[in-house]
Amino acid sequence: MKYIRAYLLLKLFLAIVVPSFIVVIVMSPLYQRVSNSAQAQEQIVTHFENSNMITALGQYVIDAETGVRGFALTGREPFLEPYFAALVRLEQNTALLTQRFAGQSQLLSQLEELQRNFELWQRNFAEEEITLIRQGLPVTELLAPAKQQMDLVRQQVRLLSQTHNTLLQASRSAQIEQTQSAVLLASVGLVAALLIGLLLAFLIAYSISARVREINHVATKVKQGDLSQRLVIRGKDELSQLADTFNAMAETLERKVQVEQQARVALNLQVEQLVAAKTRESKLISEFSELLQACESITEASAVVKQTVLRLFSGSSGALYYSSDDSAECLISWGDLTAPAFCRHDDCWSMRRGKNHLFARSRHDLACAHTTPDSNAALCVPLLARGDVAGFLHLCVPLHLTPEQGISWLEQAEDVAVNIAEHIALALANLRLREHLKALSFRDPLTGLYNRRYLDDYVERELARAARSSQPLAFLMLDIDHFKQFNDRYGHQAGDEVLLQVSQLLQQQIRSSDLVCRQGGEEFVVVIPDLQSADAIAKADAIRQQIALYPFDIAGQQLGVTVSIGVAWFPAAGETLEEILKQADSALYLAKQQGRNCVRSFKDLAGLQILAS
The missing domain is CATH 3.30.450.40 (GAF domain)
Structure with a gap:
């Protein structure tokens, strides 16, 4: 049995090690090729940098020629600045390229030839032209040979660039060739390793398939719920040990399933109780929401x-x-x-x-x-x-x-x-929000007093109460005298301030059970429950005097304001709000006719009618 176990281990070892060894053999040259490719990539980057420097070299030659030509045409020293700057940069660039072209004889020879021709142009033509122009002498004879010499320099710049580009293309081609060969080698090696691995795996799988089928058969029955199934595999190799472990696991699983079934029954009971509690909570919250909305x-x-x-x-x-x-x-x-x-x-x-x-x-x-x-x-x-x-x-x-x-x-x-x-x-x-909106609908926005809408609701309740208790209900209708003239003279803002201060005075003069409303414009209505007619007239006159004596501070001025008041009361003036307010309004009109700043009741109207008859 030791041999069988060793044999299985050997097959597993071969199935893993042999393909791995092939992969290592293949990947070694591939790694070398990748390293070479990286070096070639660095060389290409260097070539591109050299190409840019050669291009800059040609530009410096042009700058030098342009500077000398500008000085020759104008005779102005500032035109020589590009010439001298180009000489410095050209010398620096040539030195760098000489270092970079080390080991490349063709490029070095072309660069040296370029440098010699440029120095010849500089020495025999450029410096000579500058000297003659500074001495005021003509330079016509030097222009043609100078141009020929500079054309030769430019031609050598182009030749240097072409030679460099040819080397760059050759380097790129070599890199592509190396990459393709490395990929081909890796592909062949990996396919070979895969085939060998598959072959070894197939052999190992075939050698143990019978026992695996037996294990799978029993495991399937256990999966389907038959936990009584057991494996019978003789021997001492790994598969027999797996069978013993499987049998022990099946026994443990059978015991745990029995315990789990008991726990599941208890859990189902808890879940039912929890669901019932959550259902009750949801029902209560739903009912709660409906009640709140109502x-x-x-x-x-x-x-x-x-x-x-x-x-x-x-x-x-x-x-x-x-x-x-x-x-x-x-x-x-x-x-x-x-x-x-x-x-x-x-x-x-x-x-x-x-x-x-x-x-x-x-x-x-x-x-x-x-x-x-x-x-x-x-x-x-x-x-x-x-x-x-x-x-x-x-x-x-x-x-x-x-x-x-x-x-x-x-x-x-x-x-x-x-x-x-x-x-x-x-x-x-x-x-x-509903209460706030309701309050806004009952309030006058300027004075904060209740408006006519609230007056209708309030008086309807008070008239019913007064009728039940047989108690009087007094109504005072006030109007600010000459308010239109006041507005025309001092402006509407001042008029609003008068309305606001009058409303504050009225609120100070009444009880908490009384009501002050702004009827509209400069008219106010005061409703006073449980007040007899004589007391109502006296109260109206007290309010009139208080307003007449009050110093109204309007726009920094102390102004006097008076009011006329008409008084009526329930039930003598009528049974409804419209009837009573009509009588109070008539009394107010009488007070206006009789000089303003006075109080008249609806009874005064009856006295006038008697006198008139």
Whole structure:
């Protein structure tokens, strides 16, 4: 059996080592070719740099000729600057190229010939022309031979460039040839290694296929669920050891499956309970959302929230806070929590950060300032509406839980708390917006007083109450005297300021149970419940005097303003608002006719009618 085991190992060794050895043999020359290719690539880069320097050499020759020619035509020394600069750069460039062309005799000889011809042009023509021009002598005889000499220099530059490019092309061709031969050699070697590896693998697979088929047959039955199947493979080689290991694994798996089946039954029961609990939560939250949408006020919504949290978080305590001006007001609380009626926005970390804040005293977590000393663990969830933090939901753990159990309880309840907090935030924001819009629809935008729309609703209720209790209801209609002339003289901004100050004076003169409305323009209506006729007239006159004596500060001037007031009351002036306001308006018109800055009641109209008859 030792021989069998050694034989299997030998076959595996041959299947791996022989192809690997062939790959190494093939890759060795390939690596050499790649290294040569890299060197050839570096040579090509050097050739390109040399080519650029040869091109620059030709440009320096042109610059030198141009400088001498410009000086010859103009006689101006600045034209020689390109000539002298070209001499320096040409000398530097020639020195660099001489170093780079080391070992390349053809290029070196052409470069030396170029340098000699250029120096000949410089010495025999360029310097001679410059000297003659500076002495004021003609240089016509030198121009033709100078040009011939320079043409020869340019021709040698082109010859040098052509020779260099020929060498560059030869280098690139050699690189391509080396690369192609290396790829061909690698391809042949890799294919040979692959074929040999496949052949050895096939032989090894064929030699052990019978046992593998037996293992596969039994393994398939085990896979299908028959865990009683066992392998019977005799021997001491690797496959027999694999069979023994497989049998032990099958026995272990059979025992684990039995344990797993028992655990699955228990898990299914837990899942059913969890699904039932989640279904109940979803149903409660859905019902909660519908109830919130149907609420007409924040008070109703708070009651719905309290009912729902008591059902969702049984045994817990907590509170709901909502922003009111510069603090947060406790709308509701439940359980054993004694929540403060108000707290500052900075008292709650969830309002500061706009994120959930979980506090556990056992972990020495940071507690909110509104948290009571007897609270061991609590969760604050911010109410986020339209990007703003409008309050927070404060949830405390049931008192019978241990600190560890309390933390776990809060972590499990956090998702549900966040869900209902989103519904609460949206519902309260909508209710507050609705109340704000309703208040705006009942208010005069300039003075902040109630408008005619609110007056209609208010008087309808007050008339019904006055009729039930047989109590009077007084109506005062005020009009600012000469208001149009005031506007024409001082401007509409000053007129608005008068209306605003008059409205403030009227609010100071009435009780909290009375009502001041802006009827429109410069007219105001004051409704005073439970006031007899004589008292109503006296009250109107007191208001008139207060306004007449008040110094109105308009645009830095102290101005006097007076009002005329018409008084009527229920039920003597009528049974409806329209009837009563008509009588009050008539009395106001009478006050205007009789000199303004006075008070008249609808009874005065009856007296005038008697006198007239």
